[in-house]
Amino acid sequence: xxxxxxxxxxxxxxxxxxxxxxxxxxxxxxxxxxxxxxxxxxxxxxxxxxxxxxxxxxxxxxxxxxxxxxxxxxxxxxxxxxxxxxxxxxxxxxxxxxxxxxxxxxxxxxxxxxx
Amino acid sequence: xxxxxxxxxxxxxxxxxxxxxxxxxxxxxxxxxxxxxxxxxxxxxxxxxxxxxxxxxxxxxxxxxxxxxxxxxxxxxxxxxxxxxxxxxxxxxxxxxxxxxxxxxxxxxxxxxxxxxxxxxxxxxxxxxxxxxxxxxxxxxxxxxxxxxxxxxxxxxxxxxxxxxxxxxxxxxxxxxxxxxxxxxxxxxxxxxxxxxxxxxxxxxxxxxxxxxxxxxxxxxxxxxxxxxxxxxxxxxxxxxxxxxxxxxxxxxxxxxxxxxxxxxxxxxxxxxxxxxxxxxxxxxxxxxxxxxxxxxx
Numbered sequence: 501x502x503x504x505x506x507x508x509x510x511x512x513x514x515x516x517x518x519x520x521x522x523x524x525x526x527x528x529x530x531x532x533x534x535x536x537x538x539x540x541x542x543x544x545x546x547x548x549x550x551x552x553x554x555x556x557x558x559x560x561x562x563x564x565x566x567x568x569x570x571x572x573x574x575x576x577x578x579x580x581x582x583x584x585x586x587x588x589x590x591x592x593x594x595x596x597x598x599x600x601x602x603x604x605x606x607x608x609x610x611x612x613x614x615x
Numbered sequence: 616x617x618x619x620x621x622x623x624x625x626x627x628x629x630x631x632x633x634x635x636x637x638x639x640x641x642x643x644x645x646x647x648x649x650x651x652x653x654x655x656x657x658x659x660x661x662x663x664x665x666x667x668x669x670x671x672x673x674x675x676x677x678x679x680x681x682x683x684x685x686x687x688x689x690x691x692x693x694x695x696x697x698x699x700x701x702x703x704x705x706x707x708x709x710x711x712x713x714x715x716x717x718x719x720x721x722x723x724x725x726x727x728x729x730x731x732x733x734x735x736x737x738x739x740x741x742x743x744x745x746x747x748x749x750x751x752x753x754x755x756x757x758x759x760x761x762x763x764x765x766x767x768x769x770x771x772x773x774x775x776x777x778x779x780x781x782x783x784x785x786x787x788x789x790x791x792x793x794x795x796x797x798x799x800x801x802x803x804x805x806x807x808x809x810x811x812x813x814x815x816x817x818x819x820x821x822x823x824x825x826x827x828x829x830x831x832x833x834x835x836x837x838x839x840x841x842x843x844x845x846x847x848x849x850x851x852x853x854x855x856x857x858x859x860x861x862x863x864x865x866x867x868x869x870x871x872x873x874x875x876x877x878x879x880x881x882x883x884x885x886x887x888x889x890x891x892x893x894x895x896x897x898x899x900x901x902x903x904x905x906x907x908x909x910x911x912x913x
Contacts, residue, residue, distance in 0.1 A: 506886045512866040515768025515876035516634050516641070525886035530867070537635035547864040549887040553849050557859040565892060565900075568860045572819065573904030575841040575857065577912075579817035581793055585806040586823025587779075588770030590845075590894045591871025591883065595772070595779040597898035598821055604905050606793045608815065611776035612769070612823060613788040614805035 502527050511536055512589065513543035582607035616877070618647035619761075622725035626662040626749065627684065628733020628767045631669040637767075638672055641877075642729070649726075658721060662687070663735055677718065680709035682740035687715070688748035692755060694719040723759040730764040737766065743801045768876040771865065772822075775874035810836045819843040819901075821894060822865070826852030843901075845894055862894045869893045 503526060510519040521540065524532035529548040533541045556568035563571075576582045584602045587595050588611060602609035616623075623642050630637040638644050646653040661673035662684075670676045679687050687708045693700050694715050702712040722728055730753050737746045746766070753764035768774050777787040784790045786799035789806070802808055806825070809815045810833035817840055826834055827850065838855035845862045846853060853859040863869035868889030874880050 504886050506884050509884045509886065510866055510873065510881050512771035512873050512883070514634050514771065515774060516636055517771070517873055517875035517879075517881055518636055518640065519875075519881045523884075523886045527887070530886055539635060544867065547847060547867040547887075549868055549889045551890045553847075553861045555861055555891070557849070557853065557856075559857060560854075565860060565897070568858050569897065569900045569904055571858050572843045572860070572901045573908055575817050575843060576819065576901070577905050577908040579815070579841075581809075581815045582817040582819065583806055583809055583815045584819045584821065585825065586821045587776035588773040588822050590772060590822035590865055591869065591873060592772065592775040592779055592880070593871045594821065594894035594898050595776050596783070597895055597902060598819075599779060599783045601819070601898055601902040601905065602790075603792050604902055604909065606795070607817075608789070608791045608793070608804050608806070608809065609780060609784070610789045610804065610806045611780070612773045613766075613777055614801060614807065 511540040511543065513539050576601070576605040576607070579605070579607070584609045585611070587611040616727075616729055616763075617641060617645045617650075619649050619727040620647075620729045621650060621656060622658050622660070622721055622728040624660040624662065624722075624728065624730045625669060625673075625767070626730060626732045627664075627735025627737070627739070628731060629663070629667040629669045629735075630731075630733075630767065631667065631672060633733075633769065634767060642731075643672065658725070660718065660721070675718070675721075677710055677714055680707070683708040684736050684739065684745050685741040685748055688745065688752055691715055691719060692748070692752050695723060695752070695755060695759075722756055722762065725760055725762075728753075728756065728760065728762040730762070731767050732764065733767040734769060765877065770823075772873040774876050774878060775872070775880075778874055778878060778880075807833055815840070817841045817843075819845075820852050820856070821845045821898065824850040824852050826850060826855055845897055847891070860897050861891045862897055863889050863891045865894070869895075871895065 506523040509521045509523045522534035530544045554562045556563045650656040660675045664681045705712045756762035784797040789804040791798045791804040842856040843858040844853045844856045847864040866883040
């Protein structure tokens with residue numbers, strides 16, 4: 501078992517985005533969260549590196565990522581007004597891709613800010 | 616803020632429970648360059664409809680009647696400008712004219728004021744109009760002193776979404792690109808309104824779970840039209856979606872950049888390596904596949 505220690509890790513649970521957390525991980529899960537608040541602790545300990553969920557689902561049935569990507573593109577291409585929504589719990593790099601996708605499919609792009 | 620703010624106002628938010636380190640890391644408890652005494656050098660005001668645990672930290676707590684925030688903000692703007700305000704009309708908001716006058720005086724007398732507004736302001740009666748009133752109040756106070764307003768962001772990188780959309784489309788949220796150029800109109804192109812009216816015919820959900828949080832009519836429309844979900848877990852929204860793709864968890868198994876609520880970009884340092892692709896990777900693949908289909912159709 502390999503212990504990884506990450507100093508000054510960044511927490512993305514709330515908008516504070518604290519970047520002074522020390523994380524200890526054993527390769528599968530995060531075992532210690534020094535400096536994190538109670539919300540940050542549960543955030544970090546709630547996710548693991550295990551394969552707990554199917555790679556993808558189409559109509560509730562397991563599928564490959566390739567099949568799901570194709571199905572998603574079909575839906576968005578066929579739609580008159582698709583919406584790309586959310587963008588909170590993700591990276592800026594993915595957000596840029598989301599704007600690009602909305603432009604390509606001629607849709608609306610929106611985040612939690614509008615709530 | 617840390618170095619200069621001597622008046623800190625939280626409006627419609629409960630940082631003690633929702634942003635536990637906000638006081639100690641960013642605002643009232645910090646010693647700053649021009650606030651050498653830390654907490655003693657700052658005044659904190661809390662405005663809310665109920666006395667939350669954050670009230671314990673406040674010097675002044677003002678309890679507003681639910682749904683009256685817009686009226687309070689508007690009266691406050693008038694008091695700040697020295698206009699005549701009807702005391703009976705103010706009393707209807709749950710506050711007295713004396714309380715508003717005291718707050719207005721504190722705002723005008725401070726050296727640097729900050730107004731943090733939470734979802735108790737931006738998501739209750741008045742919504743966008745409340746946020747606009749808070750921003751206008753802060754702007755007008757700059758005739759007397761230095762004053763800023765900032766939303767208390769709930770979810771991780773929602774600030775990043777504002778920044779990215781601003782520099783790519785010129786608008787921060789609710790941007791309609793269907794005509795090939797960006798159009799912005801909150802209330803018309805905001806997701807919840809589109810869903811409730813049934814205006815859109817497909818939805819891709821990334822880094823959110825509207826199936827757990829949105830009102831019933833919006834959720835019904837998500838389940839009746841094709842929905843695509845990218846999430847590290849199978850969520851409420853995934854269960855009513857046509858397509859779900861599991862992706863790496865931001866900052867835990869996925870690297871990248873996120874924005875703090877004061878618009879400082881920070882790098883992520885994921886401590887684990889997971890089995891799933893990142894949101895960025897999957898979004899790029901969907902976009903490339905959609906481009907191929909558009910190309911064939913043309």
